[in-house]
Amino acid sequence: MKALLCxxxxxxxSLSYEEIDDPELIDGHILVDIYSASVNFPDxxxxxxxxxxxxxxxFAPGGEASGVIAEVGSGVTDHSVGDRVIVxxxxxxxxxxxxxxxxxxxxIPDQMDHNTASAFLMTYGTSHYALKDRAxxxxxxxxxxxxxxxxxxxAAVEIGKAMGAKVIAAxxxxxxxxxxxxxxxxxxxxxxxxxxDRDQQKKLSDEIKELTDGNGADVIxxxxxxxxxxxxxxxxxxxxxxxxxxxxxxxxxKIPLNLALLKSCQIxxxxxxxFRGREPEIHNANVEELLGMYEKGQLKPHISSVYSLEEGAKxxxxxxxxxxxxxxxxxxxxx
Numbered sequence: 001m002k003a004l005l006c007x008x009x010x011x012x013x014s015l016s017y018e019e020i021d022d023p024e025l026i027d028g029h030i031l032v033d034i035y036s037a038s039v040n041f042p043d044x045x046x047x048x049x050x051x052x053x054x055x056x057x058x059f060a061p062g063g064e065a066s067g068v069i070a071e072v073g074s075g076v077t078d079h080s081v082g083d084r085v086i087v088x089x090x091x092x093x094x095x096x097x098x099x100x101x102x103x104x105x106x107x108i109p110d111q112m113d114h115n116t117a118s119a120f121l122m123t124y125g126t127s128h129y130a131l132k133d134r135a136x137x138x139x140x141x142x143x144x145x146x147x148x149x150x151x152x153x154x155a156a157v158e159i160g161k162a163m164g165a166k167v168i169a170a171x172x173x174x175x176x177x178x179x180x181x182x183x184x185x186x187x188x189x190x191x192x193x194x195x196x197d198r199d200q201q202k203k204l205s206d207e208i209k210e211l212t213d214g215n216g217a218d219v220i221x222x223x224x225x226x227x228x229x230x231x232x233x234x235x236x237x238x239x240x241x242x243x244x245x246x247x248x249x250x251x252x253x254k255i256p257l258n259l260a261l262l263k264s265c266q267i268x269x270x271x272x273x274x275f276r277g278r279e280p281e282i283h284n285a286n287v288e289e290l291l292g293m294y295e296k297g298q299l300k301p302h303i304s305s306v307y308s309l310e311e312g313a314k315x316x317x318x319x320x321x322x323x324x325x326x327x328x329x330x331x332x333x334x335x
Contacts (some may be wrong), residue, residue, distance in 0.1 A: 004312040004330075005119040007058040009049040012316040015061075017309065023099035027074045030100055032085060035335065036118035037065035037093035037329045040151065041223075041246055044320045046091070055091045061316070062330070066108060066117035076102050084108040086117050088276070093118075094312050096332055103280075104145025109291055114335055119151070119301045119327035124274040124290050125283075126245065127155040127221070130161060133275075133282070135219045135241040136269045139164030144208055144217035146232060147224040147248055148185065149176030151327045154302055156221045157183050162298045165219070168211050172322075177323050178301035179302060191228065193322075208235035209300050216240060216263075229253035232268075233260075240265040248322060302326030 005016045009154040025031050044053035044063040065087040067077055079085070079102055086106040092098045110119045110143040131137040147153045148169035160167045161184035169180035172193040180188060191204050201315065209216055210230075216237035220228055226249025233242050233255060242265060247253075260267055276283045293299045304325040315328045 001096035002309055003060045004062075004309060005058045005060055009047065009057075012047065012320060014048065015313045015316070017312070020095075022097055025071045025073050025099065028076060028081055028101070030069055030071045030076060030102055031071040031073075031099050031104065032065075032067040032087055032100055033070045033329070034065050034067040034087070034093060034096055034098055034332065035114035035333045036067075037062040037330045037332065038119040038151075039124070039315050039319045039330065040064060040122050041248060041319065043316055047316070055088065060092050060310075062095070063090045064088060064118060065093035065098065066114045067098070067333075069105075071186070072099070073293045076171070078102060079105060084114075084117070086121050088121060088310045090273075094309060094330060094332075096309070109295060112294065114333075115303055115306060115329045115331060116301050119303055119329055120294070121156060121287070121290075122272070123151040123327065124159065124299060124301075125153040125276075125286065126152050126270065127159050128286055128290055129268040129272050129283075130221060130243050130245060131156065131159055131219070131277055132286070134270050135166055135243055136219075137163050137219050140166070141218035142166045142212045142215075142237070143219045143221065144168045144170060144189075144212075144232065144235070145180075145185075145221045146170050146228050147222075148180045149325045150223065150248065150322075151324070152223050152245060153221070154180065154183050154326050155299075157185050158299050159293075160219075160221075161185075162293055164292075168208070168217065170208075172214075178324055183300065183302065190298040196227040196231075201227060204228070205231040205235040208232065212237065219243065221245060223247075224249045225253050226251045227253075230255060230259075233265075236263055236265045238263055238265070242267045244269050277317065281312045303329050306331050308332075
């Protein structure tokens with residue numbers, strides 16, 4: 001089978017597209033023909049050896065994919081050959097086939113195509129867990145989403161809107177903000193791309209406060225970090241919740257903890273991958289809720305680019321350079 005391999009740590013351009021042996025079916029596992037795989041920020045970090053989970057070399061990146069079950073191992077009773085499934089594998093999605101534990105599979109709704117399915121669960125799962133379980137977002141509260149045109153950002157915009165919040169989408173270009181409005185944002189905020197000086201940071205805080213009647217945002221959703229984190233925290237409401245999602249800007253911010261004291265606010269970590277493993281029953285209930293929201297038309301994944309498997313390095317580069325709006329997908333087979 002064909003696969004996109006990380007054989008040595010480095011940038012996306014160091015990945016190798018080549019022929020490797022098909023995985024062999026073993027008891028208790030399932031062999032899936034991959035149709036599509038989406039790119040997520042952990043893929044960028046993993047190939048550069050900067051992620052907390054380090055698979056042994058060589059490996060195919062791609063933690064999220066969709067496909068059709070080709071073979072079922074002995075002892076598997078809850079899946080059948082021909083089932084259309086989302087594959088939450090952590091790695092291995094950028095290949096034509098994958099051997100997977102049944103617990104990592106989710107049945108795809110009939111009306112969802114493979115590209116959409118591959119781009120759904122990680123971003124929406126992260127944002128749903130963040131807003132529902134970690135922030136306890138309430139109807140009528142204000143929600144500020146940084147990096148709002150990215151995969152998790154747009155998911156947070158849509159889920160926040162569905163939960164009844166006033167959603168403020170913040171991004172680095174008018175083009176990105178236009179997409180946020182199309183996905184339900186009530187207000188938008190344009191901030192500079194890259195690093196910010198103190199005056200720019202103060203301006204960002206002031207603009208957030210202006211959009212929240214001087215109160216600050218009840219919930220901050222931050223997948224960006226860097227120079228954006230402190231001004232956003234300074235614009236958090238009394239007893240607000242600041243959600244730490246990730247660090248797409250590259251730098252892990254150093255936060256003055258006196259800000260949390262002065263605002264009596266919470267700084268809340270969000271690690272969806274660990275939550276899935278630790279609390280599977282709650283996770284499964286959340287997935288059912290998300291699929292229900294999709295079927296009602298409340299969630300509409302935005303796919304900005306589709307690449308072939310051979311072009312997979314370009315797909316990862318798009319995300320690494322923060323060019324992606326919504327999700328980037330690698331299509332491996334046509335439906």
